[in-house]
Amino acid sequence: MTANPVAGDLAGLSPSAVSLRGSWDDLPATVVAAIESHVGPVERVEPARDGYSSHVAATVSSGRCRVFVKGLRTDHPAAVAQGCEVSVNPFVVPLGPRLLWRVEADGWDVLGFEHLEGRRAEYRAGSGDLPLVAGAMTELGSVAGRKAPVPRAEQRWAPYLTGPAQERMVRGDSLLHTDWHHTNMLVTPGGQVRLVDWATATRGAAWIDPACWVVWLVYAGNTPHTAERCASLVPAWGAAEPAVLDAFAEVLARYWRYVAEHHPNRMTGELRDASERWAAYRRSPGPVRP
Structure with missing residues (x-):
């Protein structure tokens, strides 16, 4: 059977389904600068323990806030999932975390969410x-x-x-x-x-x-x-x-x-x-x- 995955379908992820996750250091300096325009200078990055469907996922702390950041390179098929998260967010707050900002720059699509303790x-x-x-x-x-x-x-x-x-x-x-x-x-x-x-x-x-x-x-x-x-x-x-x-x-x-x-x-x-x-x-x- 041949399937054509739609937005967010797990079948659209990487062959191992664990290999998307990289590190904060993968982000271009231009993207980090765009993120810091929203949060201030980044002081600490705590990589997420769970998940595999984003190239970057971490809790980022600055002098004024903590946010959860997840991002994908825009040339990856799974990047369409970013748009799904943006579209659905107004409907699901406060059951889900509030989307604070979106950065699209230098081949990356990065979302910043309110940080949830749990x-x-x-x-x-x-x-x-x-x-x-x-x-x-x-x-x-x-x-x-x-x-x-x-x-x-x-x-x-x-x-x-x-x-x-x-x-x-x-x-x-x-x-x-x-x-x-x-x-x-x-x-x-x-x-x-x-x-x-x-x-x-x-x-x-x-x-x-x-x-x-x-x-x-x-x-x-x-x-x-x-x-x-x-x-x-x-x-x-x-x-x-x-x-x-x-x-x-x-x-x-x-x-x-x-x-x-x-x-x-x-x-x-x-x-x-x-x-x-x-x-x-x-x-x-x-x-x-x-």
Whole structure:
């Protein structure tokens, strides 16, 4: 199968899916100067521990502020994700960090976001973070994102949908995050979950986000049944017909199979396996649904 990735699609990343990340020193002096026009002279750069889909990602401190900076070279196919983050930002604040500025110079596209204090969410079974993430997902479901200029679900997953019925199945006007990796969920000291990395924001049926979350939960070690119990904390999940979830589990299995085949590494292989375990669970005769 040949796929043409749309904006923010993981399949558009590097062959290893880990090799994009460089260092602050990769930025031309002209770009650093443009950044410093917004933040003042940079005094400290703390590279991000997580993620791989930006050439530069770091918390930058100056004498007057701290900001989170992420950037890509404009000649890389994944650079279109920068535009997606810019477009969706007005719709997701304060659930996501506020975009403060954008620098486009010397072959680079760099975004500066408000710095958020928080830790990565824990997805293991029984974690107290799971209902917090479900709460954030529910809150996102109430965001009026009908006019958000992001890809639609039938575009996003087009290579993995089997026909018009499945295209209709995923259509909707809910604003979706879709990348529910635990490192994109920051638990603040006050116990709130803030969502970062909106590069794969999508508009579609509201149940898609909890369905995408199921794969990440299985990847984290949960059984499909336990993962679905977590997803059931999100009202949109209960609004989906079982047959629709059955079909979308197969769509995600095809998607992650493609990613693992074309961008092989341990993470993509384990996500492929997690998606296939969920799809097999949905196919099993008479599973007990949460």
